[in-house]
Amino acid sequence: MHPDFPYQLYLVIAEESCVHYPLLQVAKMAIEGGVDIIQLREKNLSTSxxxxxxxxxxxxxxxxKIPLIINDNLEVAKAVDAFGIHVGNNDIPPTQIKQQWDKHKAIGYSIEYLEQLKNEQTEVANHLGISPVYSTATKTDTVTEWGIEGIKKIRTLTTKPLIAIGRMDAGNAGEIIKAGADCIAVVSAICASKYPEKTAKNIKTQIHKHRNENI
Structure with a gap:
């Protein structure tokens, strides 16, 4: 567990990802199963x-008492006084967010290639998304599929909290944590599950089991 980011299971949720239940119901069940931070990702909605x-x-x-992260929309994040915002390479840069928003708000930044670890956006960001660990249908504009070795490499190059995303589930969460990630971000495994609470609980169990085995 990273002292600057004590969250271990991170749900990324959108209405279109929720297969069996409405978004709020999925979120509630996921929280009750162990999700401790949530990001709302709605790419196709109007701001209002x-x-x-x-x-x-x-x-x-x-x-x-769960932090809410807003994906890629500073106006929305400000409007709801979110805990933070998450952005990628093609979104509003973290340096600009710092200038326009409360300096105490959390900024997540997706790492898609190693060179980013040396830029000023990474320096400004509070935590980093390793995106994706494994390619996924929910994100089609990916640059690098990091895999286990990618996580290990990034872990040697930064002390910032690392959030792994991309086909994360109970079957691979443990090895991802062992490789150096601080947090597992999940989309489909929970949102498309018939049993979101049980699924979240199973993933959280694997995180707890392996979090002290980081290499």
Missing amino acids: VFIKKAEALKQLTDQY
Whole structure:
């Protein structure tokens, strides 16, 4: 567990990812199963609709004292007073976010190639998303499929909290944590599950089992 990012199971959720239940129901069940931070990713909504959805989700996350991250929309993040924002290479840069938002808010930044670890955006970011560990249908614009060796390499190059995303589930969460990730980010494994609470619990169990075996 990273002292600057004590969250271990990170749910990335969107309405289109929720197969069996509405978004808020999936989020509630996932939290009860062990998810301890949630990112709302809605790429295709207008800002006004995104804000309404974020407000509804934040009521739930506040109830459970779970931090809410907004994906790639600073206006929405500000409107709902989110815990933080997550951005990639083609989004608003972390340096600009720092200038426009409360300096105490968390900024996540996706690492898609090693050279990013030397740029000023990574320096400004609070935590880094390793995206993707394994390629996934939920994110089609990927640059590098990192795999286990990629996580190990990045871990040697930065002390910032690392969040692994990309086909994460109970079957691989343990080895990802052992490779050096601090947190597992999950989309489909939970959102498309018939049993989101049970699925989250199983992944969290694997994280706990292996978190002290980091290499």
